[in-house]
Amino acid sequence: MEFSEYVAARRARLVRSAVLLGCPQPDAEDIVQAALTKAFRSWGRVQRAEQPDAYVYRILVNTLRDSRSRRWTGELPSDRIPEPAATEPDLTTGLAVRHALAAMSKDHREVLVLRYYADLSERETAEVLHLPAGTVKSRTARALAALAADHNVRSS
Amino acid sequence: MRDDSAPAPEHATDEWARGLLLAAADTIEVRPEPRPFVPSPSPRRAWAYAAAAAASVVAVVGAVAMVGGGTPSTRPVGTPDPSLFPDPTPVEPPGPGITLADDQIPSVFGYDSASARAMLQNLGLGVTIDIVPSCDVPRRAVGTNPPVGTRFGPGDVVELQVTNGGDDGYCAPPSNAAVWPFLDFANGRGPAAEFAPEVTLTVNGVATTVTAAQAADPTSWPVCEATFRDCAGSALDVIRERSAIVTQMNHRWVTPSLSVQGGAETQRIWIGVPTDGIFGPQWQVTLHWQPLNSRPTSLLTGVDLRWDEPTSAPAPTGGDPATLPDLVGRFSDEAISELDYRGFEIQASTTESCAADGLVLAQSPEGGTPAAVGDVVTLLVNSRPSIDPGHCASAEDELRSLQRFARGAGDRAPVAEEVDLYLGNVFQKLITRAEAADPASWELCADYHEHPCPMSALTVLRDADGVTARPIPSEGCGGFLADLPTALRPTTPDVLERTAALESPEPPRCFDHWAVQLWNISPDRTAVNLILGDH
Numbered sequence: 001m002e003f004s005e006y007v008a009a010r011r012a013r014l015v016r017s018a019v020l021l022g023c024p025q026p027d028a029e030d031i032v033q034a035a036l037t038k039a040f041r042s043w044g045r046v047q048r049a050e051q052p053d054a055y056v057y058r059i060l061v062n063t064l065r066d067s068r069s070r071r072w073t074g075e076l077p078s079d080r081i082p083e084p085a086a087t088e089p090d091l092t093t094g095l096a097v098r099h100a101l102a103a104m105s106k107d108h109r110e111v112l113v114l115r116y117y118a119d120l121s122e123r124e125t126a127e128v129l130h131l132p133a134g135t136v137k138s139r140t141a142r143a144l145a146a147l148a149a150d151h152n153v154r155s156s
Numbered sequence: 157m158r159d160d161s162a163p164a165p166e167h168a169t170d171e172w173a174r175g176l177l178l179a180a181a182d183t184i185e186v187r188p189e190p191r192p193f194v195p196s197p198s199p200r201r202a203w204a205y206a207a208a209a210a211a212s213v214v215a216v217v218g219a220v221a222m223v224g225g226g227t228p229s230t231r232p233v234g235t236p237d238p239s240l241f242p243d244p245t246p247v248e249p250p251g252p253g254i255t256l257a258d259d260q261i262p263s264v265f266g267y268d269s270a271s272a273r274a275m276l277q278n279l280g281l282g283v284t285i286d287i288v289p290s291c292d293v294p295r296r297a298v299g300t301n302p303p304v305g306t307r308f309g310p311g312d313v314v315e316l317q318v319t320n321g322g323d324d325g326y327c328a329p330p331s332n333a334a335v336w337p338f339l340d341f342a343n344g345r346g347p348a349a350e351f352a353p354e355v356t357l358t359v360n361g362v363a364t365t366v367t368a369a370q371a372a373d374p375t376s377w378p379v380c381e382a383t384f385r386d387c388a389g390s391a392l393d394v395i396r397e398r399s400a401i402v403t404q405m406n407h408r409w410v411t412p413s414l415s416v417q418g419g420a421e422t423q424r425i426w427i428g429v430p431t432d433g434i435f436g437p438q439w440q441v442t443l444h445w446q447p448l449n450s451r452p453t454s455l456l457t458g459v460d461l462r463w464d465e466p467t468s469a470p471a472p473t474g475g476d477p478a479t480l481p482d483l484v485g486r487f488s489d490e491a492i493s494e495l496d497y498r499g500f501e502i503q504a505s506t507t508e509s510c511a512a513d514g515l516v517l518a519q520s521p522e523g524g525t526p527a528a529v530g531d532v533v534t535l536l537v538n539s540r541p542s543i544d545p546g547h548c549a550s551a552e553d554e555l556r557s558l559q560r561f562a563r564g565a566g567d568r569a570p571v572a573e574e575v576d577l578y579l580g581n582v583f584q585k586l587i588t589r590a591e592a593a594d595p596a597s598w599e600l601c602a603d604y605h606e607h608p609c610p611m612s613a614l615t616v617l618r619d620a621d622g623v624t625a626r627p628i629p630s631e632g633c634g635g636f637l638a639d640l641p642t643a644l645r646p647t648t649p650d651v652l653e654r655t656a657a658l659e660s661p662e663p664p665r666c667f668d669h670w671a672v673q674l675w676n677i678s679p680d681r682t683a684v685n686l687i688l689g690d691h
Contacts, residue, residue: 016181029187097180116170117177148168153176 001052003043007036010053013118014060020101020113023064035060054124057114061128096152103150108143115140256402261306261314263411264297266399268336269318271345272297282313287320293333294321304402304411334445334454335414342395348372349456352446356458357391371456380461391441391461480533482523483516484583488537491516499529506537517681554682555617555656555674562595562618569593571682578685579611580604604688613672613686620658620672 001009011032018028038059039046049055101109114125115136122140126133147153256262262279264272269285276283288298301315308314340346351368358364359378370376377390401412444458481498483491488504495502507517518536521527557570569575569592577584579600591597599610659671675683 012186013181015186016184019184020177020180091183093176094179094181094183097176098183101180112173112177116173117181119174144168144173147173147176 001047003040006052006056010056011036014056017057017113017118018060018064020098020109020117021061021064022102022106022109031063032060035063038063051120051124053118054120054128057118057120057124058128061110061114093153096150097147100147100150100153104143104146107139108146111136111139112143112147256305257307259307259309261300261302261304261308263304263400263402264300264316265411265413266339266343267297267345268340269295269297269316271340272316272318276300276314276316279308280310281308282311284313284315286315286317288317292319292321293336294319296336299411335443338443338456339395339399339414342374342392343399344374344396350454352455352457355456356444358458358460358462359390360462377459391459394441394461480519480521480523480525480527480531483519483533483535484523488516488535491519491535495533500527501530501532502535503532504535504537552656554676555658555672558614558674558684559617559620559658562614572676573680574682576681576683577613578683580687581685600686607688611686611688613684616670616672616686616688617658 014032014035015028018031023031035056039056046052046055101112104112110129111125114120114128115122120128122133122136125131125140126136129136131139258279261281262275264275267275273283273285286301292298296319297316298319299317301317302308337346338349341349348371351371353368354365355368355371356363356365357371357378359380362378364378366376374390374392377392379389379393399412442460442462443456444460445454446457480500481494483494492502516535516537520534521531527533554570561569569589571589571592573589575587575589575592577587577598577600579602582602584600584602587597595612595614598612598614600612601609602611604611657671657673671685671687673685673687675685
């Protein structure tokens with residue numbers, strides 16, 4: 001896949017992933033831009049990777065970590081409701097999930113976003129996060145339990 | 157602890173989670189690409205793009221506490237004790253910081269092509285230029301081959317890697333274009349930045365207005381109070397020091413990078429070395445630009461230098477900043493970053509063992525001890541440069557012997573001189589070989605899945621059938637529960653060979669799984685981890 005095709009196909013998902021990972025929305029597009037720029041510099045390697053998405057997500061996660069992302073708390077903007085997307089999303093559920101993600105530990109948030117939004121496998125998630133696969137498995141189970149236990153998610 | 161390990165309910169399936177995450181993502185509006193990755197006709201267009209910004213804010217943030225002086229010739233680095241790093245380029249400790257030796261290739265971060273070439277030639281190196289594809293501004297030095305830190309001799313030739321400015325026409329205009337010249341000015345390697353007629357220079361909220369001519373003179377810049385934190389001087393001094401940092405991570409020398417974040421009206425950038433995301437106390441420099449549409453660059457109208465209070469940042473691993481973190485079992489670069497972040501002084505020594513290279517094997521004072529900023533923390537770090545894995549005893553043999561001992565064979569425990577006892581992956585205590593002869597020494601008591609005290613690996617071994625001689629698994633329930641302390645993670649094949657486990661058959665629920673796991677850390681040190689399922 002050419003770089004431009006990849007950007008066209010994945011950029012929105014990467015931006016949303018960055019926000020779900022805790023990056024403030026106004027910064028997310030720039031973070032993704034920075035990550036994609038890094039990916040472009042080694043696009044040949046990305047293309048040859050077994051799973052290009054995992055490679056790019058690894059760059060994205062590293063970019064987030066290299067930035068001041070540790071200070072971000074994943075707070076939600078409360079001044080307006082986002083525009084509905086074409087898929088007519090369940091806003092109540094979606095916002096409840098975002099609140100739940102923001103309240104979670106970074107470790108739990110990362111595995112949920114990478115496994116269930118970025119659709120990476122356990123092994124790919126482990127590679128992105130530099131963790132043993134077993135740790136990803138256990139963290140995912142705990143994060144799922146935390147999500148399921150969230151009152152707002154349950155009642156939405 | 158129990159909440160953490162509570163299993164997800166049955167309805168919490170993968171598909172359920174995917175649906176929720178998709179719903180969450182759908183609440184996030186994404187603008188169409190504001191700055192598409194399209195061919196940029198020329199670098200000049202890039203400058204024009206930068207000038208189009210209505211106003212931009214630039215922040216230069218240092219990621220680690222500064223050590224040493226700030227001139228390029230002294231090449232201060234961020235890690236405090238070279239004895240932590242056995243190779244590839246050991247250096248001598250010159251005092252509180254580390255300095256690259258004169259025969260080590262220096263960092264070229266912050267240099268342009270010409271100044272980097274001159275600097276390297278002044279060291280006696282021959283220099284060839286390698287133009288590398290990059291979306292950054294052209295003619296910036298981005299690295300060398302051999303890399304920074306490599307020892308060299310007189311007349312050696314180094315390849316200087318220089319950006320091509322994205323001349324293959326596939327880059328967005330670099331958002332840091334206006335910043336590099338300012339960094340050159342701060343580093344004394346370029347003309348004064350283009351200042352507005354009046355420039356506001358602010359230090360910790362105290363503003364001073366100077367003329368453009370005064371701003372062009374670094375000696376007229378206001379500085380922080382010398383007694384405040386680890387004051388570095390003026391904003392220019394801070395930038396210069398951050399640019400000169402070199403640190404070592406995973407045995408490789410790492411130089412800073414310049415990162416830019418922002419849109420058309422606001423930009424934030426920072427300089428720093430990777431610290432695994434740990435950002436501690438730091439000076440922050442923010443630049444304010446006033447664009448002039450008729451010019452290729454913006455005018456600098458203000459520079460803010462302020463101390464970014466660490467209290468606003470979450471501790472990297474939680475906990476009370478006045479309490480020493482438990483660093484045993486973590487890798488030395490992480491440990492140093494955390495100690496540095498918390499303001500502790502660090503001393504370290506190394507020892508050879510079968511454990512993974514760079515692991516912190518011990519610390520003094522111990523984790524959890526009350527401590528004050530500036531206290532000295534001593535780390536014992538593992539080095540494995542010359543270990544022959546063959547001299548480490550078979551973990552399987554050791555576990556079989558231990559099982560026989562648990563069943564009453566012999567009166568001396570067949571263990572190493574020291575045994576670390578873990579319960580549920582959490583270190584409990586260390587017992588000596590002499591103490592291990594008494595089964596009571598193996599008894600542990602902790603809040604662990606509501607199991608009654610005492611709990612003992614010997615008891616489990618005694619009552620269990622056989623020893624499954626295999627590495628600690630990464631799959632199945634063994635892997636599920638293998639959220640191990642770093643020290644016990646089987647990171648390399650030869651470490652894998654030194655682990656053995658006796659485990660329950662795969663249970664219906666992983667939370668019912670139990671195991672006794674043994675790590676042959678070194679000839680004189682063993683770790684035994686007892687895992688018990690939900691009670």
